[in-house]
Amino acid sequence: MTQLPKISVSVKAAIVHNGEILLLSYDDSDDGGDFHYNLPGGKAVEGESLRDAVVRKVLQETGLNVRTVRELFVVEYVPGQYGFDLGPQHKTQHNFLAEITDGNTEPRMSDPIDPMQVGFEWVPLADLPGKHLLPKVNQPLLDSLANPRDILVDRW
DSSP states (O other), rough: OOOOOOOEEEEEEEETTTTEEEEEEEEEEETTTOOEEOOSSOOOOOOOHHHHHHHHHHHHHOOOOOEEEEEEEEEEEGGGGTTTTOOSSSSEEEEEEESSSSOOOOOOOOOOOOOTTTEEEEGGGGGGGGGGGGOHHHHHHHHHHOOOOOOOOOOO
């Protein structure tokens, strides 16, 4: 019997408020990288639903209380297809639209602080195409935000 692959599953939140999206800014220049943005989020844990993982990771990374609205799209990294640029781990990233539930829109740094993270920025959606977002999902993100369909069927 063939062994099933070990796949890392992560979640990200597109938090949109008043026509702006929250981006986390990072400076990886000390590790050979560069300045870029990420959506808030991180790895799901075994036994946790993807929607619950979004809420947990956003709270941990930003201090913001959110709820998921819908899944937007999935990004997959298959190491062999990308020259192992991001390491040997097969990964999927589930991106969700999320909304703030309590009116607080002021993010705070995570605890413990990520040494690569330098801040937060509410970016107008119209400016998103010009931002260095990793992974490079600027246009799929905008396209998915414009399509109100939830692609995740989370009922078996």
